Structure formats: C-alpha cells, structure tokens
Amino acid sequence: MRVLIALGGNAMTTTDGRARPGDQIAAVTVAMEPVADLVAAGYDVVLTHGNGPQVGNLLVKNELAASVVPPVPLDWCGAQTQGTIGFIVVNALERALAARGVRRRVAAVVTRTLVDAGDPGFARPTKPIGRYLPRDEAAVLVDHGETWEDRGERGWRRVVASPEPLEVLDAPAAAALLAAGFVVVANGGGGIPVVRSADGSIRGVEAVIDKDLGAALLGRALGAETLVIATDVDGAVLGYGTPEARQLDTVDVATLRGYAAEGHFASGSMGPKVEAACRFVERGGRRAVITSLTRIADAVRDHAGTTVLPADITREVAGHA
Ligand SMILES: Nc1ncnc2c1ncn2[C@@H]1O[C@H](COP(=O)(O)OP(=O)(O)O)[C@@H](O)[C@H]1O
Numbered sequence: 001m002r003v004l005i006a007l008g009g010n011a012m013t014t015t016d017g018r019a020r021p022g023d024q025i026a027a028v029t030v031a032m033e034p035v036a037d038l039v040a041a042g043y044d045v046v047l048t049h050g051n052g053p054q055v056g057n058l059l060v061k062n063e064l065a066a067s068v069v070p071p072v073p074l075d076w077c078g079a080q081t082q083g084t085i086g087f088i089v090v091n092a093l094e095r096a097l098a099a100r101g102v103r104r105r106v107a108a109v110v111t112r113t114l115v116d117a118g119d120p121g122f123a124r125p126t127k128p129i130g131r132y133l134p135r136d137e138a139a140v141l142v143d144h145g146e147t148w149e150d151r152g153e154r155g156w157r158r159v160v161a162s163p164e165p166l167e168v169l170d171a172p173a174a175a176a177l178l179a180a181g182f183v184v185v186a187n188g189g190g191g192i193p194v195v196r197s198a199d200g201s202i203r204g205v206e207a208v209i210d211k212d213l214g215a216a217l218l219g220r221a222l223g224a225e226t227l228v229i230a231t232d233v234d235g236a237v238l239g240y241g242t243p244e245a246r247q248l249d250t251v252d253v254a255t256l257r258g259y260a261a262e263g264h265f266a267s268g269s270m271g272p273k274v275e276a277a278c279r280f281v282e283r284g285g286r287r288a289v290i291t292s293l294t295r296i297a298d299a300v301r302d303h304a305g306t307t308v309l310p311a312d313i314t315r316e317v318a319g320h321a
Pocket residue numbers: 007008009010011012050052230231232233235236237238239240264265266268269270271
C-alpha cells in the first residue's frame with residue numbers, strides 16, 4: 001500500500017518556531033522512527049514536509065545580508081529549504097532503516113509545483129512563515145513594508161503570498177525513483193512555486209505554497225491510497241481553544257467541509273490541512289488522516305487522530321476533546 005506522509009514544518013522544530021539546526025535534526029530523527037517501522041513492514045512510503053519556519057528564517061538572513069551578498073528571491077529560499085530539510089530527512093531515515101537491518105535507499109527530489117500567475121493569492125498574503133514576534137516588534141517590520149498577522153498566543157508572524165498548487169511538475173521523477181525501489185522525499189514546502197510562460201518555459205515566482213495542499217496533489221499524482229498529515233496536535237478540533245473543544249474522530253468530507261464553513265479551522269494552520277484531506281479523498285484517495293507526529297504508524301496501520309473518508313463510507317463518529 002502506498003502512503004504519503006506530510007511532516008509539519010512547525011512539528012519539526014520547537015514551539016518557539018526558531019528552527020535551530022540541532023532541534024530540527026532531533027525532531028526529524030524522532031519522526032523517522034515510525035516511518036522506518038512502516039517501510040520495514042513493507043509499506044510503500046513517500047514523504048513530504050513543511051518549510052514555514054525554515055523559509056522564513058532564510059528570508060530574514062537574506063534580507064539582513066543584502067548589503068553584503070546579493071539577495072535571492074523567495075522561491076530560491078524555498079528551493080534551499082527543500083535541499084536542507086531533504087538532506088536531514090534522508091540522513092535520519094537511512095539511519096533508522098539501517099538500525100532495522102533494512103537496505104533501502106532514500107532520495108530527496110527538488111520539486112517544482114505549477115501555480116497560476118494570476119492567482120489572487122499573490123495580492124493577498126496568507127501563508128505564515130518564520131519566527132513569532134511580539135506585537136511591538138512585528139509593528140516595526142510592518143512599517144518597513146512587511147505583512148504580519150496576529151497568530152494568537154504565540155505572537156505575530158510574517159505572512160507571504162500562497163497561490164493554489166495546480167500540478168506537481170516533478171511528480172514523474174518521484175514516481176521513477178519509487179519504481180526503482182527508493183523511499184522518496186518530494187514536494188517539500190508544497191513545492192517550489194513556478195509559472196509557465198507563453199513560450200512554455202518555467203520560471204520561479206515569489207511565494208510559499210501550503211505543503212498540505214501540495215501533499216494532496218502529490219499524493220494523487222503518485223497514486224497514494226492514504227495521506228497522513230502529521231503535525232503537533234492529535235487531530236482537527238471543533239471549538240478549538242474553547243471549553244467546548246471536541247476532537248473529530250472519523251468524519252466524511254461533506255460534514256468536514258460544513259465544519260470548515262462554520263469557521264472551526266484556522267487559516268494558515270488547521271484550515272489547509274482539513275482542505276487538503278478533503279481534496280485528497282474527493283480526488284480518489286481512500287482516506288486522509290490528520291494526527292500528531294508520534295501517531296504516524298497508528299494512523300497508517302489502524303486508527304489515529306482525525307480520519308477523513310469519502311461521503312458514501314462514513315458519518316461522523318463523536319470524538320473527544
Ligand atoms: N480547529 C483546530 N484544531 C486543531 N488545531 C488547530 C485548529 N485551529 C488551529 N489549530 C492549530 O493548528 C496548528 C497546526 O498547524 P501548523 O502550525 O500549520 O502545523 P505544521 O507546521 O505542523 O503544518 C496546531 O498547533 C493548532 O494550534
């Protein structure tokens with residue numbers, strides 16, 4: 001069975017979102033344990049990952065150093081995070097597989113994802129990236145022309161353009177590596193956003209694609225049956241942060257979309273995960289699961305977190321807070 005596992009960028013760092021190298025390696029090392037168990041058990045695993053904290057940090061470095069070295073565009077920063085995160089995921093997974101006596105090669109693919117140059121997302125930044133700052137520090141950067149948003153108790157966060165992913169252009173390369181027996185890491189950070197010019201050529205555009213929406217697209221392109229969206233909470237919660245909070249257990253797409261329309265899932269965090277789970281299932285995936293990093297193996301083998309199924313298979317089963 002082919003499974004696509006999407007690792008959250010925030011879940012691969014620490015709660016302060018600072019993404020120190022040691023924290024990232026430690027978190028990825030832990031995350032690869034259940035992944036290695038699944039590969040060892042014969043599951044056909046594809047990995048993708050977020051890059052929100054990392055691409056935001058890179059952008060800051062880039063801007064601070066602009067007077068010394070030439071700045072690079074945001075899509076280059078995205079490509080660089082695919083390289084770095086892919087590197088630590090490949091190292092950690094190969095190590096975990098070797099510890100289990102499993103001889104499998106792991107490869108990370110630099111992956112471009114097509115977007116529409118006219119996407120309204122370019123005019124209205126929605127994707128939170130980088131570190132959290134207190135309101136007064138964010139206000140200074142807003143005065144310098146950046147867009148920042150109040151993200152609740154953790155503070156303010158910079159937001160950038162996030163167009164809809166239309167096609168994972170390098171999915172065929174990932175498919176060829178899978179067919180050759182590799183475990184594949186692909187479409188990190190939702191893919192490097194690119195547009196197609198009138199002459200057919202491809203060029204990068206400055207944006208950060210939502211990795212969960214990218215994962216839904218990649219999952220279907222590669223024929224995955226199950227999508228697991230692994231993050232830092234156990235599942236999608238109704239009334240999140242209120243005394244009435246209730247985690248969804250098993251839910252069909254139509255019911256889940258209804259809850260989304262009622263505003264239960266925050267934009268830029270749980271909202272796109274819910275949308276990605278719905279799209280994956282609507283486009284032929286068997287099931288999508290939103291759960292925590294520690295429950296990846298349970299989600300694939302059995303049941304964990306919030307499971308989203310096609311409308312004709314299920315109705316909501318009451319969960320717990
Ligand atoms: N309704 C909700 N149910 C659960 N989590 C929610 C909800 N609304 C917002 N969240 C937030 O979504 C976060 C996970 O999304 P995000 O930070 O983007 O994760 P990742 O970086 O792992 O992709 C959780 O830490 C939680 O604070």
